Amino acid sequence: MINQKIFLQHLCFHVIAFLIFTILSPLSMLHAQQPERIILNVTAQPATSMAVTWRTATEASDPKAEITIARAQPDLDEDALKFIPTSEWVSINEDQKVQYHSVVFTNLQPNTLYAYRVGDNDHWSPWNQFRTASVQPEPFKFVNFGDPQNDIYSLCSRVFRMAYTIAPDARFWHFVGDIVNHGDRDNEWGELYDAFGWIAQVTPMMLLPGNHGYPKVMNSLKKESHLNQFWRPQFTLPQNGPKGLEETVYFVDYQGVRLIMLNGNEMLEEQVVWLDSILADNPNRWTISAMHQPLYSTGRDRDNPKLQQLFGPIYDKYHVDLVLQGHDHTYGRTGKIFNGKLVGDNEQGTVYVVSVSGTKIYDLNPRYEKLMEKIGTGRQLFQVISATPKKLSYESWTANSELFDQFELKK
Ligand SMILES: [Fe+2]
Ligand SMILES: [Fe+2]
Structure with a gap:
C-alpha cells in the first residue's frame, strides 16, 4: 500500500515535471526571441x-x-x-x-x-x-539630460516621464554622458530601458559617453579603461567623427542646428583638429556642442584647465552658441563667455551649461561662480531647448515641473 502511494507520488511528480518542460520551455524560447x-x-x-x-x-x-x-x-x-x-x-x-x-x-x-x-x-x-527631420531650417525642440547614472529605475524614470510630459514633441533626447554608473554592467543598462519605457521607441536618442562609460579594468597588473562593451552594439550612432572614436564623436545637422558630440575620455587632440575642420564648414544658423567633462567646473573642487585650453579657442573662433556638459552633479549656466571672460548679451560668446538628471549630488564649486548666471545643487533637472531660425530658447526644468532657469539667444 505504501509502495503504491510512493509510486503514485513519483508518477505525479514526473508528469508535472514533463508538463512544465514541454509547455514552459518553448514559451521561454518564444520569449527569448521577443525583441x-x-x-x-x-x-x-x-x-x-x-x-x-x-x-x-x-x-x-x-x-x-x-x-x-x-x-x-x-x-x-x-x-x-x-x-x-x-x-x-x-x-x-x-x-x-x-x-x-x-x-x-x-x-x-x-x-x-x-x-x-x-x-x-x-x-x-x-x-x-x-x-523624420525637415531638410531646411524649421523650428523644433529637443530635451537634454545631464548624468542619470544612479537610481535610474527608481528616480530617473520620473525625470524622463516629466520630460515627455513637458515636451512630448521633442524631436530627440540628448545625453551628455554617465548614462549608467558602471558601463560594463548589463543590469544597469536594463534599468535605463525600463525607465525609458516606450519613449526610446518613438523618440530617437543622441548620446555620448562619460567617464563611467569607460569602466576601469585590471589589465596585466595595471588599471586601464576602455569604452564599455555595450555601447557600440546597443546604439547605432553616426560614424562621421575622427577614426577610432566612431559612435562617440559625431555631428548631426538638424533643421538649422549643428549638434556636435565630443568624447572627453580619450584622443582629445585629435578631436580638436576634427572640430576645427567641421566648424570651418558649417552652414547652420546655430551650433551646439556637447562633452561630458565641463570647461568651467561647477562641482566639488574640480578644474579642467586642459579642456579650456584645447576647446575654448575653437568655441571662440567659430562662435559656438551653447555647450552642454555634465560630470559635476550640480547645475551651472554661464553668461556668454569669450576668451575665458564674460561678454555682453549682444556680443559674440558661448554659454556653458552643466546639469544632472540623476540622484548623485555634489557640493557647488565656487571657482567659476563669477561666470555663472545661475547655479544650484540638489535637484534632478532636464532642459528643453527650442530652436527657430532667429531664436534659441533654453528652459531648465526640475523633476517636479518647476521652471528652474531659462534664457534666450537671438540672431
Ligand atoms: Fe562623470
Ligand atoms: Fe557622473
Missing part, C-alpha cells in the same frame, strides 16, 4: 534616415525591421519595406550571451511620420512611430 531594449538613434542624415537597435536573449531566426509611412488604417504590414539587420553577439556575463540587431532605415522622405516594427515572423514589437 527587447528597442531604441531609436539619430543618424547623420536625420531627414532621410533613422537608426533602430534591439536585442534578443537567444538567436533570432530571420530578424528584420519593417517600415511604412504612417496612416490611420491599421494594415501597416501590407506595404511595409523590410530591412535586414546587422546582428552581433555580446557577453552580458561569464556564461550568457545576447544578440543585438541594428538597422538604419534609409531613403525616407523628409518631415514625414513613419511607422516601424522590429522582430521576426513570430515575435514582433508594436508598430512605433517617428517623424
Whole structure:
C-alpha cells in the first residue's frame, strides 16, 4: 500500500515535471526571441534616415525591421519595406550571451511620420512611430539630460516621464554622458530601458559617453579603461567623427542646428583638429556642442584647465552658441563667455551649461561662480531647448515641473 502511494507520488511528480518542460520551455524560447531594449538613434542624415537597435536573449531566426509611412488604417504590414539587420553577439556575463540587431532605415522622405516594427515572423514589437527631420531650417525642440547614472529605475524614470510630459514633441533626447554608473554592467543598462519605457521607441536618442562609460579594468597588473562593451552594439550612432572614436564623436545637422558630440575620455587632440575642420564648414544658423567633462567646473573642487585650453579657442573662433556638459552633479549656466571672460548679451560668446538628471549630488564649486548666471545643487533637472531660425530658447526644468532657469539667444 505504501509502495503504491510512493509510486503514485513519483508518477505525479514526473508528469508535472514533463508538463512544465514541454509547455514552459518553448514559451521561454518564444520569449527569448521577443525583441527587447528597442531604441531609436539619430543618424547623420536625420531627414532621410533613422537608426533602430534591439536585442534578443537567444538567436533570432530571420530578424528584420519593417517600415511604412504612417496612416490611420491599421494594415501597416501590407506595404511595409523590410530591412535586414546587422546582428552581433555580446557577453552580458561569464556564461550568457545576447544578440543585438541594428538597422538604419534609409531613403525616407523628409518631415514625414513613419511607422516601424522590429522582430521576426513570430515575435514582433508594436508598430512605433517617428517623424523624420525637415531638410531646411524649421523650428523644433529637443530635451537634454545631464548624468542619470544612479537610481535610474527608481528616480530617473520620473525625470524622463516629466520630460515627455513637458515636451512630448521633442524631436530627440540628448545625453551628455554617465548614462549608467558602471558601463560594463548589463543590469544597469536594463534599468535605463525600463525607465525609458516606450519613449526610446518613438523618440530617437543622441548620446555620448562619460567617464563611467569607460569602466576601469585590471589589465596585466595595471588599471586601464576602455569604452564599455555595450555601447557600440546597443546604439547605432553616426560614424562621421575622427577614426577610432566612431559612435562617440559625431555631428548631426538638424533643421538649422549643428549638434556636435565630443568624447572627453580619450584622443582629445585629435578631436580638436576634427572640430576645427567641421566648424570651418558649417552652414547652420546655430551650433551646439556637447562633452561630458565641463570647461568651467561647477562641482566639488574640480578644474579642467586642459579642456579650456584645447576647446575654448575653437568655441571662440567659430562662435559656438551653447555647450552642454555634465560630470559635476550640480547645475551651472554661464553668461556668454569669450576668451575665458564674460561678454555682453549682444556680443559674440558661448554659454556653458552643466546639469544632472540623476540622484548623485555634489557640493557647488565656487571657482567659476563669477561666470555663472545661475547655479544650484540638489535637484534632478532636464532642459528643453527650442530652436527657430532667429531664436534659441533654453528652459531648465526640475523633476517636479518647476521652471528652474531659462534664457534666450537671438540672431
Ligand atoms: Fe562623470
Ligand atoms: Fe557622473
